[in-house]
Amino acid sequence: MGVNMGITVRELLRLKGKRRITAITAYDYVSALLAEAVGFDVVLVGDSAAMVVHGYDNTLPIGMDEMRLHVRAVARVVKNPLLVADMPFMSYQPSEEEAIRNAGEFLKLGAEAVKVEGGREIAPLIAKLVSYGIPVMAHLGMNPQKFRVYGGYRLQGRDKEELLRDALAVQDAGAFAVVLEKVPSESARYITENLRIPTIGIGAGPHTDGQILVFHDVLGLIPGLEFKFVRRYLDGFGLMKEALERFKRDVLEGDFPSEKESF
Ligand code: KIV
Numbered sequence: 001m002g003v004n005m006g007i008t009v010r011e012l013l014r015l016k017g018k019r020r021i022t023a024i025t026a027y028d029y030v031s032a033l034l035a036e037a038v039g040f041d042v043v044l045v046g047d048s049a050a051m052v053v054h055g056y057d058n059t060l061p062i063g064m065d066e067m068r069l070h071v072r073a074v075a076r077v078v079k080n081p082l083l084v085a086d087m088p089f090m091s092y093q094p095s096e097e098e099a100i101r102n103a104g105e106f107l108k109l110g111a112e113a114v115k116v117e118g119g120r121e122i123a124p125l126i127a128k129l130v131s132y133g134i135p136v137m138a139h140l141g142m143n144p145q146k147f148r149v150y151g152g153y154r155l156q157g158r159d160k161e162e163l164l165r166d167a168l169a170v171q172d173a174g175a176f177a178v179v180l181e182k183v184p185s186e187s188a189r190y191i192t193e194n195l196r197i198p199t200i201g202i203g204a205g206p207h208t209d210g211q212i213l214v215f216h217d218v219l220g221l222i223p224g225l226e227f228k229f230v231r232r233y234l235d236g237f238g239l240m241k242e243a244l245e246r247f248k249r250d251v252l253e254g255d256f257p258s259e260k261e262s263f
Contacts, residue, residue, distance in 0.1 A: 007042070020209065025043070027052070043084070048214050059145060063090070084137050114137070120165065141179075143181070178199050179200050188208050
């Protein structure tokens with residue numbers, strides 16, 4: 001009897017060139033409920049959790065302990081989208097053994113694939129993970145875990161041939177998709193046209209096979225955070241603040257709870 005696995009890595013490969021791939025990040029029960037209800041193709045438990053959930057100003061501080069909790073919470077909900085867990089900084093760089101153990105743990109917790117940042121330097125690790133049954137999404141262009149080396153979150157991938165060498169290396173190693181972050185549109189188009197596997201862009205223009213954004217950015221949950229490549233669909237912070245102010249006022253004025261809201 002067939003098992004309904006939802007979106008698989010094979011399905012994503014099949015979608016390339018047929019229709020655009022939709023992806024969003026999620027970190028907890030509510031964001032996962034929303035991602036599932038909308039029906040995204042891919043849900044990424046991103047290490048961006050460090051910034052948008054835990055309030056750090058970069059992604060380096062988050063580790064396996066926090067990411068485990070996020071992956072568990074999201075995996076309880078997400079059924080149809082492909083669930084990808086982001087490998088946090090220093091969970092895969094120190095040794096192959098550590099990388100395999102940590103990636104394997106995410107799969108045991110319910111993730112269906114992991115994401116790692118890097119190109120040629122990480123291709124042998126990608127091949128190893130895939131050979132042990134762990135599907136890998138690669139991440140090229142601006143790698144947030146390398147922001148100290150760049151000296152900020154600078155545009156990368158201006159040299160499209162160089163970027164293609166990395167993209168081909170991760171594809172040949174067995175990655176099933178590649179995130180392209182903060183690269184010129186023209187470079188993203190070139191990579192997309194020259195890969196068999198789908199590209200998923202963030203700040204990479206309109207020519208990638210799919211798009212991903214951070215949940216909190218799309219919904220405007222963090223005041224003052226604005227990026228050129230983000231489209232904000234809601235002033236979530238403003239709307240929630242207004243609702244909480246109304247609750248507070250109702251309490252102060254003795255308007256809550258009413259008879260109907262009491263036993
Ligand atoms: O951590 C994250 O949310 C990501 C996406 C922005 C691609 O890596």
